[in-house]
Amino acid sequence: MNDIRESVPWAARLEPKLLKSPWWIGHIPFAFELIGRQRPRILVELGTYSGSSFAAFCQAAEACGAGTKCYGVDLWEGDMHMGSFDEGLFREVSGYMAANHPQTAVLVRKDFNAAVGDFADGSVDFLHIDGTHTYEAVRNDFTTWLPKMSERGVVLFHDVNVTVENVGEPARHFGVRRFFDETKAAYPHAEFDHCYGLGVLVVGRGADPEVLALVESCRTQAWRDYFAARGGEISTRFANSGVKLPVHSAYGAAVPLWRRAANKARRILRRALDSARAA
Ligand SMILES: C[S@@+](CC[C@H](N)C(=O)[O-])C[C@H]1O[C@@H](n2cnc3c(N)ncnc32)[C@H](O)[C@@H]1O
Numbered sequence: 387m388n389d390i391r392e393s394v395p396w397a398a399r400l401e402p403k404l405l406k407s408p409w410w411i412g413h414i415p416f417a418f419e420l421i422g423r424q425r426p427r428i429l430v431e432l433g434t435y436s437g438s439s440f441a442a443f444c445q446a447a448e449a450c451g452a453g454t455k456c457y458g459v460d461l462w463e464g465d466m467h468m469g470s471f472d473e474g475l476f477r478e479v480s481g482y483m484a485a486n487h488p489q490t491a492v493l494v495r496k497d498f499n500a501a502v503g504d505f506a507d508g509s510v511d512f513l514h515i516d517g518t519h520t521y522e523a524v525r526n527d528f529t530t531w532l533p534k535m536s537e538r539g540v541v542l543f544h545d546v547n548v549t550v551e552n553v554g555e556p557a558r559h560f561g562v563r564r565f566f567d568e569t570k571a572a573y574p575h576a577e578f579d580h581c582y583g584l585g586v587l588v589v590g591r592g593a594d595p596e597v598l599a600l601v602e603s604c605r606t607q608a609w610r611d612y613f614a615a616r617g618g619e620i621s622t623r624f625a626n627s628g629v630k631l632p633v634h635s636a637y638g639a640a641v642p643l644w645r646r647a648a649n650k651a652r653r654i655l656r657r658a659l660d661s662a663r664a665a
Contacts, residue, residue: 390608390609390612391612393603394415394419394600394612395419395422396418396419396421396422396423396446396449396450397415397416397418397419397613397616398415398616400415400418400422400445400446400449402414402438402441402442402445402620403441403445403486404437404438404441404442404482404486405438405620405623405624405627405629406436406437406438406629407435407436407438407631408621408624408625408631409544409581409582410438410439410516410544410581410582411438411439411442411581411617411620411621411624412580412581412614412617412618412620412621413439413542413544413578413580413581413584413613413617414438414439414442414617414620415613415616415617415620416578416584416586416604416613416617417439417442417443417446417542418442418445418446418449419600420512420540420586420597420600421443421446421447421450421454421512422446422449422450423594423596423597423600424511424512424538424540424594424596424597425450425452425454426447426452426454426511426512426538427452427453427454427455427509427511427536428454428455428457428505428509428510428511428512428536429443429447429454429455429456429457429510429511429512429513429514430456430457430459430505430510430512430513430514430531430534431443431456431457431458431459431513431514431516432459432460432498432513432514432515432516432517432527432531433459433460433514433515433516433517433518433544434458434459434460434462434479434493435460435462435468435475435479436475436478436479436632437458437479437482437483439514439516439544440456440458440479440483440491441482441483441486441487443456443512443514444456444483444486444487444490444491445487447490448487448490454490455490455492456487456490456491456492457492457493457494457501457505458479458483458491458492458493458494459494459496459498459501460493460494460495460517461495461496461497462475462476462479462495464634464637465517465518465637466518466520466559466637467518467519467556467559467560468634468637469634469635469636469637470634470635470636470637471632471634475632476493476495479493480493498517498527498530498531499526499530502530502531502534505534506534507533507534508533508534508535508536508537509534509536510531510534510535510536510539511535511536511538511539511540511590512539512540512542513531513534513535513539513540513541513542514541514542514544515527515528515531515541515542515543515544516542516543516544516545519544519545519548519559519560519561519562520559520560520561521561521562521564521565522561523561524543524561524562524565525561525565528541528543528565528569532589535589535590536590537590537591537592537593538590538592538593538594538597539588539589539590539593540586540587540588540589540590540593540597540601541586541587541589542584542585542586543562543565543566543584543585543586543587544562544582544583544584545560545562545563545582545583546562546563546566546577546582546583546584546585547563547577547578547579547580547582547583548560548562548563548582548583552582553582562583562585563583566585566587569587570585570587573587573588573589574587574588574593574598574601574602575587575588575601576601576602576604576605578604578610578613578614579610579614580613580614580617580618581617581621586601586604588601
């Protein structure tokens with residue numbers, strides 16, 4: 387373990403500043419190391435929610451000094467797995483990002499399929515897919531965004547290890563494992579089991595040797611154990627912090643139509659105000 391720690395300076399030394407939910411944060415050390423080595427120019431997250439993964443990406447991007455722009459794409463309305471969000475969640479995330487990562491973080495309040503048009507083909511170095519986790523949604527997210535990936539591109543998939551044993555019946559709606567298994571053989575890849583699993587695909591043909599070396603190393607049990615243990619320290623810190631998780635109402639029928647309409651009107655108004663200010 388000591389030898390591995392010396393080989394992963396970003397994972398060993400950086401400590402996350404924002405921990406808002408438990409489900410992803412065990413992967414922060416791997417994300418720190420990957421970003422430190424890759425120095426992405428454009429990083430995109432599909433599914434930002436309360437910002438734990440996105441803030442960690444911004445933190446690593448700033449620490450490596452690559453001038454990265456990090457885009458967090460989300461409607462902040464919720465989905466079938468998470469429930470329905472109220473407006474306070476978006477206010478909190480956007481306030482945090484404006485205060486802590488003003489030069490790095492850009493929140494894009496759009497559906498993933500609409501946001502893809504904002505990015506040039508071949509421009510995204512790092513993509514994290516963590517939206518709706520059905521097989522169809524994950525396949526759609528990957529295939530829609532793949533043309534945007536650069537020659538250096540890496541794609542992460544959260545929730546490749548969601549099972550009936552670790553989350554109960556809702557696991558039957560998750561299809562990330564199936565999609566990752568169908569796709570991974572075409573690319574250099576690695577995967578982690580802890581914290582509901584993370585799949586890593588190196589989709590760019592000109593990936594940085596340091597990134598390829600990291601992914602290759604993470605195919606060994608010793609490196610996976612290192613990242614699981616380092617991630618476990620962060621999960622324990624969160625568990626001891628007393629942070630309360632928001633309770634969301636059910637998504638779908640229970641979401642009043644007026645709230646969706648009001649959210650949409652607010653977004654249109656905000657965009658109009660932004661354009662007026664920019665003009
Ligand atoms: C699992 S959460 C993301 C968790 C986050 N990465 C973290 O670390 O806390 C999934 C998010 O994806 C968003 N989402 C799902 N499908 C979407 C879509 N098609 N377009 C925009 N946002 C979507 C939901 O609003 C939700 O906030």
